[in-house]
Amino acid sequence: LMQLYQPLNFLGSVYSNLRKSIVDLENMFSLLSQDPEVDNHKDTKHLPANLSEAGPAKIEFQDVYFGYDIEREILHGVSFAAEPGSQVAIVGPTGAGKSTISRLLFRFYDVNSGSVKIDGQDIRDYIQSNLRAAIGVVPQDTVLFNDTIEYNIAYGRLGCSKEEIEHAAKLAQIHDFIQSLPDGYQTYVGERGLKLSGGEKQRIAIARAILKNPRILILDEATSALDSRTEQEIQQALDRVAKGRTVVTIAHRLSTIVHSDLILVMIDGKVREQGTHEFLLAKNGFYASMWAIQAKQSDE
Numbered sequence: 001l002m003q004l005y006q007p008l009n010f011l012g013s014v015y016s017n018l019r020k021s022i023v024d025l026e027n028m029f030s031l032l033s034q035d036p037e038v039d040n041h042k043d044t045k046h047l048p049a050n051l052s053e054a055g056p057a058k059i060e061f062q063d064v065y066f067g068y069d070i071e072r073e074i075l076h077g078v079s080f081a082a083e084p085g086s087q088v089a090i091v092g093p094t095g096a097g098k099s100t101i102s103r104l105l106f107r108f109y110d111v112n113s114g115s116v117k118i119d120g121q122d123i124r125d126y127i128q129s130n131l132r133a134a135i136g137v138v139p140q141d142t143v144l145f146n147d148t149i150e151y152n153i154a155y156g157r158l159g160c161s162k163e164e165i166e167h168a169a170k171l172a173q174i175h176d177f178i179q180s181l182p183d184g185y186q187t188y189v190g191e192r193g194l195k196l197s198g199g200e201k202q203r204i205a206i207a208r209a210i211l212k213n214p215r216i217l218i219l220d221e222a223t224s225a226l227d228s229r230t231e232q233e234i235q236q237a238l239d240r241v242a243k244g245r246t247v248v249t250i251a252h253r254l255s256t257i258v259h260s261d262l263i264l265v266m267i268d269g270k271v272r273e274q275g276t277h278e279f280l281l282a283k284n285g286f287y288a289s290m291w292a293i294q295a296k297q298s299d300e
């Protein structure tokens with residue numbers, strides 16, 4: 001019985017960890033073939049998933065109200081629009097509801113009222129697997145399979161060629177590191193294999209996203225500090241994978257999002273300010289004071 005219980009227990013802990021941070025949503029849905037939180041009766045429309053197939057997607061939140069449970073509402077009327085190919089950043093204090101927005105976009109949960117739309121259509125109308133194929137996620141902390149590096153990258157698009165895997169790894173700036181390992185792409189990673197650093201795992205996630213080539217990308221910026229060289233390399237890799245897609249970044253450092261097309265300032269489940277960096281600075285409100293605080297901290 002213990003033998004039966006252990007993998008279940010493992011899955012249970014994977015499940016709860018994944019729910020807490022936005023994490024590897026894609027992995028999770030392959031582990032659990034169905035998702036009890038959302039109703040799948042109406043979802044019949046096809047949504048093209050691939051960037052090369054249909055170009056970047058438009059995202060809209062219209063007056064979205066949502067709570068994980070009935071007693072506690074988390075989002076109180078969130079509205080914004082991300083134009084196709086635009087870079088949107090969500091900032092705000094911890095617990096403000098930033099990750100919740102990305103979970104709703106991925107349809108981890110359904111809204112209580114209002115709607116989330118992609119290309120002008122409510123996401124509840126789309127075939128769920130299409131929706132998830134259209135969205136790539138680079139999480140803060142990537143869950144790796146106990147398998148080879150090659151498999152872990154190829155997971156972005158199972159069935160792709162070795163050349164495609166290497167190409168993605170090069171763009172994600174992890175190829176040289178992999179080549180330096182004695183077993184190269186055949187190196188085992190994960191709990192029972194080689195342990196990778198946070199930055200290395202993130203680059204694997206970027207390579208996966210490059211292979212998947214989704215129309216929408218969610219980037220959950222790492223809160224943990226990486227050394228500045230690693231951070232720069234990761235930023236370059238992220239810029240590459242972001243190019244041409246509609247990107248939603250959950251940001252912890254304002255310095256990385258200065259050039260965003262739209263910055264949403266979330267406070268207590270509401271978008272309190274939105275606009276470009278310059279616009280928000282001139283407004284001299286929440287964003288401007290957050291900027292002043294971070295600038296002061298980086299001077300110290």
Ligand code: ATP
Nearest residue numbers: 019020068069074093094095096097098099100101
């Ligand atoms: P952070 O910057 O710390 O990641 P955040 O702005 O991303 O914060 P969310 O993760 O969206 O915040 O959480 C918003 C609120 O929703 C928090 O108060 C949190 O406690 C609550 N919450 C998040 N996930 C769940 C869940 N699975 N069940 C119940 N409440 C949750």
